[in-house]
Structures are given as structure tokens and as C-alpha cells.
Amino acid sequence: MITVLCVEDERDVRELIVEELEDAGIRVLQAENGKEGLASIISHRPDIVISDITMPEMDGISMLGELQINHPQFSNMPFVFLTALCDKEKMIEGLGAGAETYLTKPIDFDVLMAKINGLVVRIENRVAAGMEF
Amino acid sequence: MRRRLNRIRYGDNTIVDLWETKAMQTMTWNTLPSWAHLACRDILRAATSNRRLGDILSECLEIVTGIAELDLGQSAALYMIDCANHTHRLLHHRHSEELAYPIEIDPSSMAESFPRGWGRACLYQMPLAAGDDEALIGTALLFGRTGKRMNSEKLSILRLLCQEIARIIVHRGGAAASLIDMVELSTDEIYIFDAHSLAIVRTNATASIRTGHPASHLCRLTPAALKVDMSEAAYRDLIGSVLSGQCSNISFDACHRRRNGTLYPVKVHVWRIRGEDQDLFAEVAVATADQRKAFGLLEQVFDAIPGGIGVFDNRSRLLMANRRLYDLMNIPPELFPPGSRFEDILRYNAERGEWGDGDYESMVRERLDQAQLGLPYSFERERASGKVLTVRSEPLSNGGYVLSYTDITLRKRAEKELIRNRDELEATVHQRTAEIAAQAAALEEALQQEKNINAMQRQFVAMTSHEFRTPLAIIDGAAQRLMRKKGDVDAAFLAEKTHQIRGAVARMVDLMESFLSAGRMDTGRVELSLVDCSIRKLIEQSITRQKIFSQNHRFDNDLSDLPAVIRCDALALSQVITNLLSNAVKYAPRAPDIKVRGWQEDGFAVVSVKDNGVGIDAEDIPKMFQPYFRARTSTGIAGTGIGLSLVKQVVTLHGGEIRVDSSRGQGTVFTFRLPIAGPRIETPPPQPETDDEGAREASAA
Numbered sequence: 001m002i003t004v005l006c007v008e009d010e011r012d013v014r015e016l017i018v019e020e021l022e023d024a025g026i027r028v029l030q031a032e033n034g035k036e037g038l039a040s041i042i043s044h045r046p047d048i049v050i051s052d053i054t055m056p057e058m059d060g061i062s063m064l065g066e067l068q069i070n071h072p073q074f075s076n077m078p079f080v081f082l083t084a085l086c087d088k089e090k091m092i093e094g095l096g097a098g099a100e101t102y103l104t105k106p107i108d109f110d111v112l113m114a115k116i117n118g119l120v121v122r123i124e125n126r127v128a129a130g131m132e133f
Numbered sequence: 134m135r136r137r138l139n140r141i142r143y144g145d146n147t148i149v150d151l152w153e154t155k156a157m158q159t160m161t162w163n164t165l166p167s168w169a170h171l172a173c174r175d176i177l178r179a180a181t182s183n184r185r186l187g188d189i190l191s192e193c194l195e196i197v198t199g200i201a202e203l204d205l206g207q208s209a210a211l212y213m214i215d216c217a218n219h220t221h222r223l224l225h226h227r228h229s230e231e232l233a234y235p236i237e238i239d240p241s242s243m244a245e246s247f248p249r250g251w252g253r254a255c256l257y258q259m260p261l262a263a264g265d266d267e268a269l270i271g272t273a274l275l276f277g278r279t280g281k282r283m284n285s286e287k288l289s290i291l292r293l294l295c296q297e298i299a300r301i302i303v304h305r306g307g308a309a310a311s312l313i314d315m316v317e318l319s320t321d322e323i324y325i326f327d328a329h330s331l332a333i334v335r336t337n338a339t340a341s342i343r344t345g346h347p348a349s350h351l352c353r354l355t356p357a358a359l360k361v362d363m364s365e366a367a368y369r370d371l372i373g374s375v376l377s378g379q380c381s382n383i384s385f386d387a388c389h390r391r392r393n394g395t396l397y398p399v400k401v402h403v404w405r406i407r408g409e410d411q412d413l414f415a416e417v418a419v420a421t422a423d424q425r426k427a428f429g430l431l432e433q434v435f436d437a438i439p440g441g442i443g444v445f446d447n448r449s450r451l452l453m454a455n456r457r458l459y460d461l462m463n464i465p466p467e468l469f470p471p472g473s474r475f476e477d478i479l480r481y482n483a484e485r486g487e488w489g490d491g492d493y494e495s496m497v498r499e500r501l502d503q504a505q506l507g508l509p510y511s512f513e514r515e516r517a518s519g520k521v522l523t524v525r526s527e528p529l530s531n532g533g534y535v536l537s538y539t540d541i542t543l544r545k546r547a548e549k550e551l552i553r554n555r556d557e558l559e560a561t562v563h564q565r566t567a568e569i570a571a572q573a574a575a576l577e578e579a580l581q582q583e584k585n586i587n588a589m590q591r592q593f594v595a596m597t598s599h600e601f602r603t604p605l606a607i608i609d610g611a612a613q614r615l616m617r618k619k620g621d622v623d624a625a626f627l628a629e630k631t632h633q634i635r636g637a638v639a640r641m642v643d644l645m646e647s648f649l650s651a652g653r654m655d656t657g658r659v660e661l662s663l664v665d666c667s668i669r670k671l672i673e674q675s676i677t678r679q680k681i682f683s684q685n686h687r688f689d690n691d692l693s694d695l696p697a698v699i700r701c702d703a704l705a706l707s708q709v710i711t712n713l714l715s716n717a718v719k720y721a722p723r724a725p726d727i728k729v730r731g732w733q734e735d736g737f738a739v740v741s742v743k744d745n746g747v748g749i750d751a752e753d754i755p756k757m758f759q760p761y762f763r764a765r766t767s768t769g770i771a772g773t774g775i776g777l778s779l780v781k782q783v784v785t786l787h788g789g790e791i792r793v794d795s796s797r798g799q800g801t802v803f804t805f806r807l808p809i810a811g812p813r814i815e816t817p818p819p820q821p822e823t824d825d826e827g828a829r830e831a832s833a834a
Contacts, residue, residue: 009722010603010606010607012607012610012611012633012636012637013603013606013607013610015633016606016607016610016611016614016633017610019614020610020613020614020617023617032722033722033769034769054599054769054770054771055769055770056719056722056747056769056770057722057723057769058769059768059769062769084598084599084600084602084603084606084771085595085598085599086598086599086602087595087598090595104602105602105603105605105606106602106605106606106608106609106610107606107609107610107613108613109610109613109614109617
């Protein structure tokens with residue numbers, strides 16, 4: 001079963017995403033900020049990460065940066081930004097940090113789920129081919 | 134075959150072999166060519182001055198090396214025989230570091246060579262002795278300018294000149310006493326004659342020039358023979374008292390006949406001088422007509438000079454002065470005629486206060502000592518009248534000196550004017566530079582401020598968008614969730630979604646409310662509607678509302694000491710408290726305890742809100758209430774930067790104050806005070822804060 005980590009400081013937003021993913025039969029882990037998210041990735045090795053950017057303690061881009069530099073074993077793990085920051089500079093920064101995709105709020109769940117399903121298919125194919133992330 | 138006399142090794146390993154040179158013609162004063170004669174006289178003249186031996190030797194070497202006929206280079210050195218080790222010790226040198234080493238040479242011979250290393254120049258070695266038969270005292274080394282060797286006549290003359298220098302060294306500056314010097318240097322005719330035969334044994338150049346007889350010719354005559362109508366017997370009678378030793382000298386008038394037969398009057402002085410083995414007498418004939426003529430001419434020349442000139446003898450007595458000297462020194466000529474002591478002139482001026490206050494006698498002594506030093510000097514002096522003079526003193530060879538006074542008042546005045554103009558110009562330039570620098574700094578500051586405001590506004594726009602999008606995401610997300618369930622929803626699910634949507638909407642309303650308030654403040658359209666309201670209740674309501682959004686935080690409030698009511702705009706005050714509470718929650722995500730305290734002091738209600746959150750950097754604290762400003766510690770925490778500026782404005786409008794105490798990582802306390810009786814003037818026109826006026830205008834635009 002595919003595991004997705006959802007990192008989001010707004011409780012209501014997080015709950016909505018979790019519900020949507022769980023309805024699609026995905027196991028969901030939750031974290032309230034970048035620091036918690038990083039700890040969760042290292043200990044639970046999720047298949048996909050969906051993360052907000054603006055969060056206390058550690059923001060999403062810093063979390064991804066930290067992961068790339070100090071934990072390169074996760075560099076193939078798909079990382080999806082889901083943020084209310086819509087300016088182009090931020091989008092470039094997020095994608096430049098190594099994110100798979102950059103989605104903005106308000107959330108279009110159809111788009112989000114299409115993206116997640118696409119990633120799930122890719123992951124399952126890879127596993128079937130004996131490749132590892 | 135020439136004999137190698139010596140080999141000289143110099144410090145730079147140059148080796149010079151000196152080869153013996155056979156001179157010589159015997160040169161006498163009377164057979165010297167005129168240029169050599171002049172050089173001898175110049176050397177003797179240098180020797181008669183009162184200067185140090187070193188200075189005299191410098192001049193002598195300069196004279197010798199400067200003789201065009203000898204074609205010598207500038208380098209020359211004099212060595213003394215050092216009795217202790219028979220080496221030659223450097224006594225004096227000129228333009229020649231190479232020659233400045235002790236050397237070993239056979240000093241008795243003359244030698245010449247081509248030293249290697251210095252190009253093809255001749256090096257001449259000359260013995261230093263006061264005369265042909267005198268003891269050797271040292272050696273002179275001189276360079277030829279080219280490799281062309283001197284002929285024997287010139288070598289002999291060079292040796293003779295070196296003899297003259299040796300004589301100066303022997304006499305140690307006492308050459309003036311030398312009879313030969315006196316005779317040669319005199320501008321009067323001098324005849325030295327033998328007492329028995331009256332035969333002239335020595336004479337001088339002046340005698341030859343005046344009488345027209347060559348020196349060799351004169352040596353065959355007697356002094357009597359030169360005089361008109363004077364027999365030898367008559368001459369003996371005239372000088373009888375000197376010849377017999379009754380008196381040391383005698384003077385009389387006579388008339389000399391030139392070789393061409395013309396006559397001229399002379400004043401004759403005859404002395405006994407002591408020869409070594411014979412009794413010698415000297416006759417000095419002073420051409421009186423020439424003297425008068427010369428003196429008259431000199432007086433005219435003196436008076437024609439624009440500056441003041443005074444000649445003093447070796448005892449500092451005034452010999453001669455021009456009118457201008459008396460004018461410039463402002464001394465009466467009748468008081469100080471020639472013969473006056475310089476000392477008296479100085480004292481006269483000192484006592485008149487020309488030199489300012491001080492001990493006159495010591496000032497006079499100082500000036501006099503300076504004048505008698507025998508050194509050239511000059512100084513400037515401002516007289517009491519304001520006149521500025523340059524005073525210059527040039528020593529004379531006889532120990533006297535010439536003082537010259539030049540009036541430089543006009544030049545000095547011009548100089549002062551120039552300096553004043555320059556200073557003024559400099560001051561102006563400095564001032565303008567400072568002004569421009571200040572303007573540039575102000576411009577730079579304004580520009581920087583503008584940049585800061587722009588950056589803050591960009592950040593504000595981004596954050597505003599973010600702030601609206603978050604509740605929108607909740608509303609939209611909840612709506613999408615409801616749609617996906619397609620009616621298959623239970624009451625709990627429906628309630629939850631509705632709750633989420635309403636919460637998000639309330640948040641958006643709050644957000645909009647604060648923007649609108651900020652806008653009202655900015656455009657100055659705010660009016661406080663003052664009512665007596667229970668501040669305690671207001672705070673408690675705000676806390677209750679905040680709890681809904683921040684279920685993880687605990688609020689500890691102690692408001693019992695607050696006054697029952699204060700006069701204020703309840704809605705605006707509620708916004709202030711809500712803002713401070715939501716900030717405390719937002720910036721302390723990991724520290725759940727928030728303390729709210731209220732009390733009263735000096736007619737003010739005071740409220741503080743304390744969290745244990747991220748805190749604020751010390752340098753950010755002064756900017757906390759500027760619109761759009763966000764502290765560095767707020768990174769990653771959503772916010773627009775308008776809340777606190779709004780808070781500050783509301784508090785200020787109420788006639789209150791707000792302050793913040795914090796440091797990074799140590800939590801934050803906001804404390805505001807409001808007058809219990811309300812603002813002193815009710816609904817005052819809103820005063821935009823002067824320090825961030827620009828920011829406000831920019832945001833209104």
C-alpha cells in the first residue's frame with residue numbers, strides 16, 4: 001500500500017487532504033510543520049510527500065533542501081508542494097529545490113488526486129520492475 | 134722604464150697600479166701662466182677666511198678641479214700620513230666615495246695611472262708638502278676627466294697647487310698670516326727689500342700692474358728707483374727711523390713713475406719685517422688717486438643699491454653704509470656714522486621696542502654673536518612700523534661681514550592675502566563638499582527607505598494573497614468534499630464541514646475587517662465612537678473567540694485589577710486585543726501558555742499579553758509597529774504585517790501607549806496603556822505617524 005505524508009500547519013486544510021487521500025485508499029501520515037515532516041520522512045519512509053510551504057519552525061522549501069543535502073537516499077521520493085503562495089518566484093524556488101510539482105490553494109482535489117494517482121502508478125511500475133526509489 | 138710605485142686596492146676590489154712620473158719644470162710665481170696664478174690667488178683667498186679647515190679645503194679642491202686647463206674630473210681626495218701605521222688616512226674628499234678608503238702609497242713620488250673600473254680616466258697622485266724641501270704630510274689624489282695625460286708643465290703646476298693646499302693644512306687656516314699670502318693678495322704695491330742694498334727681493338702682481346714693470350724687472354730695482362726725484366740716500370733718510378729700529382713703521386707721500394714715464398701719487402708705508410737670516414723691510418705703496426677714485430665709485434654703487442647695505446669689520450664696527458640702510462633700520466645717520474659699533478645700533482633698536490619685549494642685552498648679545506660667527510645667514514623681521522625686512526649677512530674674508538636689508542613688506546602683504554584667499558577657498562570647498570555629502574547621504578537614505586517600503590509592500594501583497602487563499606482553500610476543499618460524497622453524508626460529517634467553512638469565512642471577515650481598518654487609518658477617515666465600556670469583558674470575549682481557533686493554547690488571564698469601565702471605542706479596542714492574542718498564538722506554536730494581565734496605574738488601564746514564543750531580534754524591535762514590517766523571527770509564519778501597525782494607531786488615537794519587550798527565542802510581552810477617562814480631546818483628527826508617513830502614503834496608493 002502506498003503511503004503519503006501530508007505536511008500542513010492549518011489543521012482544517014490538513015484534515016480535508018487526509019480525508020480525500022484516505023477515501024482513495026491511501027495510507028496517510030500527518031505532520032504540522034517542516035521539522036515534524038522531516039522526522040516522519042526519515043523514520044517512516046513515505047512513498048510521496050505533499051507539503052505546504054509557509055509553516056512555523058521549518059518551512060516546506062527548507063525541509064526539501066535539508067532532505068536533498070543531508071538525506072540523499074530520499075532524492076527520488078516524489079515531493080508535491082501544495083501552497084497558498086502563488087507568485088512565480090516562489091514556484092520557481094520550490095521546483096528548483098527538487099519538487100515533483102507545485103500546486104496552489106485553493107485546492108482542486110481532482111487535480112491533486114490525478115497527480116497522486118499518476119505518481120502511484122509510476123511507483124507501482126517501478127516496484128514491479130524491481131527498481132527502488 | 135717606468136717604475137711601479139704602488140698598487141691601491143679599493144673597497145669594491147678595484148685595483149689601481151700607480152706608475153712613477155718624472156716631472157718637472159721648476160715653477161716660480163713669476164713664471165706661472167696667468168690661469169695658474171689666478172688659481173693660486175684663489176686658493177690663498179680661500180685660506181684667509183675664518184672658516185673651518187674642511188670648508189677651506191673643499192673650496193681649494195673645487196678651485197683646482199675647476200681649472201679648465203688641467204681638465205680634471207670632479208673627484209679628488211686628500212690623505213694624511215698616519216704615523217701610527219704608515220697608511221694614508223682620508224683627510225678630505227670631494228665627489229668620490231671610491232676614494233674614501235685608507236690607502237697605502239709611497240707619498241714621496243708623483244704618479245699617474247689608468248684605474249680599471251672607472252673608465253679611461255687618469256688618476257694623479259701628488260705629494261702634499263708645504264714646499265719642495267718641506268716634510269711630506271700626505272698625498273693628494275685627483276682624477277683626470279679623460280685618459281689624456283697632462284704634460285710636464287701642467288703636472289708641475291698641479292704639484293705647486295697641491296703645495297699651496299699643503300701649506301694651508303700646515304698653517305691650519307693661519308695662512309692669512311703668511312707673508313706670501315699677504316703680499317700676493319694685496320691690491321696695493323708691495324716691495325720687500327733688503328736693508329743693506331735696498332734691492333727688491335719680492336714683489337707682488339699689483340706692483341707689476343701699476344708700474345708696468347714685469348716682476349723679474351722689479352727685482353733688479355730698489356724702492357727708491359721707482360720714485361720721482363728720490364735718491365737711494367734720500368730714501369734711506371726717510372725710512373731711517375725704521376731702519377735703525379727706532380720705530381716699527383713710517384709713512385710718507387711720494388710719487389711713482391710708471392715704466393712708460395707717467396706719474397701717480399702714492400702714500401708709502403714702510404715696515405720692518407723679520408726674515409729668517411736677513412733683515413727685510415716691506416714698502417707698501419697705496420695709490421691715493423686710485424683709492425679715492427675707487428672709494429668714490431664704491432659709494433655711488435652703494436647708494437644705487439635699492440636695499441640697505443652695511444659693511445662691518447672683524448670687530449663689528451660699521452665701515453660703510455648707504456642711505457637706504459639708515460632709512461630701513463630707521464636710525465639717524467648722525468647718531469651712527471661709520472666707526473659706530475654694531476652693538477650700539479642693535480641696542481638702540483632693542484630699546485626702542487623694535488624687537489618686542491624681552492631682555493634687551495641678551496637679545497643684542499644673541500644678534501651680535503650670530504653676526505660674528507662668520508657664517509652667512511638670513512632672517513625676516515617685522516618692524517614695529519609694520520614694515521617687513523629680510524636681513525641677510527654675508528661674511529667677509531677678513532672676519533668682517535656685510536649686512537643687507539631688503540624691504541619685503543609688499544611681498545609679505547601679497548603673500549598674506551594669497552594665504553587668506555586660499556584658506557577662504559578651502560573653507561568654501563570644505564563646506565560645499567560637506568553639504569553635498571550630506572545631501573547624498575539623505576538621498577541615499579531616502580532611496581534605501583523607498584526600497585525597504587517597496588520590498589515590504591511586495592511582501593505584503595504576497596502574504597495578503599496567501600492569507601486569503603488559506604481560508605478559501607478550506608471553504609473550497611470542504612465544498613469539494615461535500616460534492617464528492619454526493620449526498621451520502623451523515624449529520625456529523627455535514628456539521629464538521631459546515632463548521633470548517635464557517636470558521637474559514639469568519640477568518641476572512643476578520644482579515645477584511647483589519648484591512649478596512651488599516652485603510653481607514655491610512656486615509657484618516659477614522660472616528661472613534663467613544664463609549665464607557667467594560668474592558669474586562671471585552672478582553673474575556675476576545676479570549677473566548679481566540680480559543681476556538683487555537684485549541685492547543687492555554688490562556689491564563691488575571692484582569693481583576695482593571696477598572697470597571699474605561700472610555701474607549703469598543704470595536705477598535707476589541708481589534709487591538711484580538712490582534713495581540715492571535716499574534717501570541719501564531720508566534721508561539723510550541724509554547725501553549727499565554728498570559729493576559731490587566732491592572733490600573735496613574736489613571737491608565739494597563740493590559741499585557743505575554744507568550745513564550747519565537748521572540749523578536751533586538752534590532753527589529755523599533756520597527757515592529759511600522760506598516761508591513763515583519764520581524765525576521767516570523768519566517769515561515771503567515772502574516773501581513775499590518776496588525777501591529779493598526780494596534781499602535783488605535784492605542785495612539787486613544788491617547789495611550791504601547792510597548793514591546795522581547796528577545797529572540799525568549800517570548801514576547803506587548804503592554805498597552807489607555808487613559809481610563811478616554812482621550813483628552815475626544816475624536817482628535819488622526820495624526821499619521823511622522824516616522825512612517827511615507828510608508829502609509831505608499832500603502833494608501
